[in-house]
Amino acid sequence: MGYHPDMTTTFPTVKPITPLLEQINSDLGVLRSLGEDDLQTLANEVRQYMLFSVSQTGGHFGAGLGVVELSIALHHVLNTPEDRIVWDVGHQTYPHKILTGRMERLATIRQAEGLSGFPKRTESGFDTFGVGHSSTSISAAMGMAIAANQQGLDRKVVAVIGDGAITGGMAFEALAHAGHVRPNMLVILNDNQMSIGHNTGGLANYFAKIWASPTYIALREGSKRILEHVRTAWDFAKKTEEQMKSLVAPGMLFEELGFNYVGPLDGHDLPQLVQTLEAMIELKGPQLLHIRTVKGKGFSPAESDPVGYHAINKIEANPDTSTSKKPSPPKYQDVFGRWLCDTAATDNRLIGITPAMCEGSGMVQFSQEYPSRYHDVAIAEQHAVTLAAGMACDGLKPVVAIYSTFLQRAYDQLIHDVALQNLDVTFAIDRGGLVGQDGATHHGVYDLSYLRCIPNMIIACPSNENECRQLLHTAYQHDGPAAVRYPRGAGTGALIEEEMTALPIGEAVTLRTGHNVAILNFGVLLEEAEAAARVLKATLIDMRWAKPLDETLLLQVARSHDRLITVEENALAGGAGSAVAEFLSGANIEIEIRHIAIPDAFIHHGSQTENRRAAGLTCDDIVKAGTLTAASAEALTNIV
Helix, strand or coil: CCCCCCCECCCCCCCCCCHHHHHHCCCHHHHHHCCHHHHHHHHHHHHHHHHHHHHHHCEECHHHHHCHHHHHHHHHHCCCCCCEEEECCCCCCHHHHHHCCCCHHHHHCCCCCCCCCCCCCCCCCCCCCCCCCCCCHHHHHHHHHHHHHHCCCCCCEEEEEECCHHHCHHHHHHHHHHHHHCCCEEEEEEECCCCCCCCCHHHHHHHHHHHHCHHHHHHHHHHHHHHCCCHHHHHHHHHHHHHHHHHHCCCHHHHHCCCEEEEEEECCCHHHHHHHHHHHCCCCCEEEEEEECCCCCCEHHHHHCCCCCCEECCCCCCCCCCCCCCCCCCEHHHHHHHHHHHHHHHCCCEEEEECCCCCCCCCHHHHHHCHHHEEECCCCHHHHHHHHHHHHHCCCEEEEEEEHHHHHHHHHHHHHHHHCCCCCCEEEEECCECCCCCHHHCCECCHHHHHHCCCCCEEECCCCHHHHHHHHHHHHHCCCCEEEECCCCECCCCCCCCCCCCCCCCCCEEEECCCCEEEEEECCCHHHHHHHHHHHCCEEEECCEEECCCHHHHHHHHHHCCEEEEEEEEECCCCHHHHHHHHHHHCCCCCEEEEEEECCCCCCCCCHHHHHHHHCCCHHHHHHHHHCCHHHHHHHHHHC
16 A cells, blocks of 8 residues: 655644654765665655745745655665756755755755755756756756767666646657657656546556566567567557556557556555666666656645645744735736736637646636636647637637746747737736746746847837736737736736726837936836936836837937936846847937846846846946946946
């Protein structure tokens, strides 16, 4: 019978006693020497420590609880870090970090200068591949397996991928290639009961043990070699094997791709996991082990609500329950969700599309009110964009809600399938700019650069919630590809107008008239720009659009001021500031321009405030740009 951890309903308030975990503390030799009972005790200790630590810091939660036993089994069986474990997405790696010398530092996770919330090669030799996006593990692991073979190394390589991540096209490309090249590698499909197959119980576990045994493998391969020369017998044997497997496991697809499929197994049964891994890791060629796990395992609230407990905030010891506390402004994702429902109520052509980010993109209400017009395509960003293009060809008005960092994965489709054909697709680009604790893999700091070079595309940069609503409406009314780019988190508290008004495309608004210096703001740094404008007694313009620019206003401002400062939460290279400089240069206007934007560097995890400070996007940075003389700026550049 499978091992099931003790159920917990509350977070530990004091650091749990973890003697086995303390003894291991990165000495995996100790872990590898543990017997069955001690391994199960260790699983309880890891789970309790994770519950305590993440409740103190916040962070990804449910996925890590679901792979405690798997993490222990992998490090018990493999000679890590010499043997390679490649995690997909990476938000489930907290137990892995705990086991590999980072137990005490888990208190710093996702904080500035602390541990990353994802695997990171510069953080530990046990993190074999840096990751943050999904569906990459099989490709990376295959590359490592080929490298080991090329170098004559007897190195084991394992990829761990979730049932959600395997929906990504890149994962299937890697599976198909591996079936052709046949490297020695193991893919573990961690199915947390969100999509793939039904658990077929004890019979499947029984056959899984048989299929993983060297005896069965030898018998099957030997039989194939013998029977392949006897056509009738071979056809009968192959058909019988396939029919048997189809009755007890959903593995025929993987078998057809060239993998030896084993499973599904109970992913919380440590003894069986260890036994199966020990057998499969010695097999040659591509192997696939299908395990079933429960997201949030061992913590009943997370098991009951795996979506809500995907990640948690820090648990406050003495939360402020005062009823007089000022309510927080709505999150931008909720502003979008409300706009989507309001627009769908008046236009039955609207279709909402998301690549597996329903909750994060604020689409829950829309999915409930308009289920036939809602499409979650799973982690398949490329498909999402071309699906929208196909809909637009035949009279629908699709809205693709997607994070900026994930839209990068569909860039070819954006250009060739939407923009080249000038199709009416609206892109609601969430998490534009710096996102905070998720760090460099999730910052959406390149979209202005990679979007504005695409013909037919218009790009709006709202500076507050109401502007976000109105610019979404404007983009939707536009007959062609349009993007509205807004940040993660709560808005500024701006009054949101119920009535939706299409704003003039490419028209900026002057918020303050000053002299000498003009600040051109693109997007969510408006409050910083306003504060700087007061200090500098500068003109302040909310540009609203990165493409098209308000060229008439730009010409007026450039001719009436000595210096321009562009402000954006996007990469400096190719961003909105570059667009301004390019336009003025083309118009033969010479004026001093300073750019407040993200430098040519990856900004690491921390709070959004810390991110902006690290990137030089604060009021003080704008003021310095407004007061620094040309000579001192040149001297500073030479020193740097």
